[in-house]
Structure formats: C-alpha cells, structure tokens
Amino acid sequence: MRTYALTGGATGIGAAIKQRLREEGSQVIVVDIKDADIIADLSSKEGRQAAIAGIHRAASQGLDGLVTCAGLGSNATDHALVTQVNYFGTVELVEGTKDLLAAKRGAVVLISSNSAPMNQSPEFVESLCSSDEEKALSLATTLSGQEVYSGTKKAVARWMRSNAANYAAAGIRMNAVAPGYTQTPMTEQVANDPTYGPAIRDFLASIPVGFPGMPEDQAAATSFLLSEQARFICGSVLFVDGGHDAMFRPAQI
Numbered sequence: 001m002r003t004y005a006l007t008g009g010a011t012g013i014g015a016a017i018k019q020r021l022r023e024e025g026s027q028v029i030v031v032d033i034k035d036a037d038i039i040a041d042l043s044s045k046e047g048r049q050a051a052i053a054g055i056h057r058a059a060s061q062g063l064d065g066l067v068t069c070a071g072l073g074s075n076a077t078d079h080a081l082v083t084q085v086n087y088f089g090t091v092e093l094v095e096g097t098k099d100l101l102a103a104k105r106g107a108v109v110l111i112s113s114n115s116a117p118m119n120q121s122p123e124f125v126e127s128l129c130s131s132d133e134e135k136a137l138s139l140a141t142t143l144s145g146q147e148v149y150s151g152t153k154k155a156v157a158r159w160m161r162s163n164a165a166n167y168a169a170a171g172i173r174m175n176a177v178a179p180g181y182t183q184t185p186m187t188e189q190v191a192n193d194p195t196y197g198p199a200i201r202d203f204l205a206s207i208p209v210g211f212p213g214m215p216e217d218q219a220a221a222t223s224f225l226l227s228e229q230a231r232f233i234c235g236s237v238l239f240v241d242g243g244h245d246a247m248f249r250p251a252q253i
C-alpha cells in the first residue's frame, strides 16, 4: 500500500485529493488545522514542526508522496498569515519530510496557482525565495491580497523548480499543479466578496473551455503526477485551468 502525506485535506481541492488517493487504495495522512489525522497550524514554525513530527510518527517507513495543498486565498485580510501558510507552510513541510520521501523514492506535488505567472511584486517573491521571512512578512502588509496570494504561489513554483534537480538526485520527483478557477469553499468566499465578486464572475465567464474546474479535476492531475506513469516528469508546473494561462500568456513558453 502506498502512503501519502497531504496538507489541507479537510476541504476543497485537498479533500478531493484525499478521496481520490484513498479510492486508489492508498493510505493518506492528512495534516490540517481541522478534520485531519494530524491537527497542526501551518502558519507557525511550531505548528509546522509538529506536523513534520506527526508525519514521521505516522509514516516511519517512508512516504510514497507528499501533496502540499493547505492555503489561504486572496481575500484573506491577514497578509502575513497568507504568506506563512502558503509559502513557509509548503516549503518547510517538503524539506522536513525529505528523508521520508527519499526512503521510498517518493514524489512531491505542490499546489501553486495559475495566478503565479501574473504576480507583479518581484521583491516580495525574491524575499520568499531567499527565505527572508522577516522581510517577506513586512512587505506582505504593504501589498494587495492578490499580490500577496499570487506572490506566494509564484515563490512556491520557483522554489520547486530551483530544487527539482537536487531532490531528483535524492530519488524524489517534484512537480507543481497550478489550478485555475476551481469551485471550492475558498472560491465561494471570494465570489461572494463584495469587492472581488463581480470581477470573479467575469473571470469565470472567460474560461476557454466554458466551465469552472471542480476539485476532482485537480485531484486527477495530482494523482497522475504522483504515479509511476509520470516517472519522467520532474520540475514541471502543470496548469489545470481550462485554458486560461494559454489564453492570457500565449507567447510564454
């Protein structure tokens, strides 16, 4: 039986990933702030350490994979919190379980976002990528929710690409999924937000395939990237967004 660890498995995309992997016959150790095997708050260093220790206890033989899905949306008002959960709650979990992943030549899938390429704050992204937590948290308070959200997601994808080769040398394949608009509690909140709601509805209408993503679409892509079928895929960011990224950035390749 394969053993996976998954952050953010309580609701939305993470819950669909948990369900899919369990239906495939795998054991899934869920880390979340609620409804999880390991309850941990990934916004704090202590919470992240507790999560890593809990995963080591639950999967002492090693991990076939890790999926980092916990995250907060662009409508969250505490920008430092978004930064801590989305970036540090992602990369520290990967780093802290590297030994378990190496033991079973496992795979990592980080959940980024198709908003990552659109980020307009290189200084914020740079502070994250250089692990300057103090600077990143202070910059986050000066930026918009969208800049902070997309910045954390860009930094996650960039961290993955910067580390894919050395993780591969340890037997670990790393990739990211970049979801586009997917119907979950997070997007429901943003769609109902008086500030962001109208823009979100226009955005939804512009998805090239003509419909929004469902959590199961992200789960299917994640399951594939974790599987042996994807054994030669390493360091990729897979856009699962109904064509939005291609539509917005046709020349970017």
Ligand code: NAD
Pocket (backbone or CB within 6 Å): 007, 008, 009, 010, 011, 012, 013, 014, 031, 032, 033, 034, 040, 041, 042, 043, 069, 070, 071, 072, 073, 085, 111, 112, 113, 114, 178, 179, 180, 181, 182, 183, 184, 185, 186, 187
């Ligand atoms: P969601 O709100 O349904 O799920 C987020 C999960 O993260 C929840 O289970 C929540 O409890 C957990 N979480 C939040 N704060 C936490 C903390 N401090 N510690 C531990 N767990 C915490 O949202 P979702 O839409 O399913 O999003 C899942 C991931 O997908 C996020 O990383 C999000 O940025 C990304 N994403 C979503 C969309 C979308 O359209 N839904 C698009 C792009 C990227």
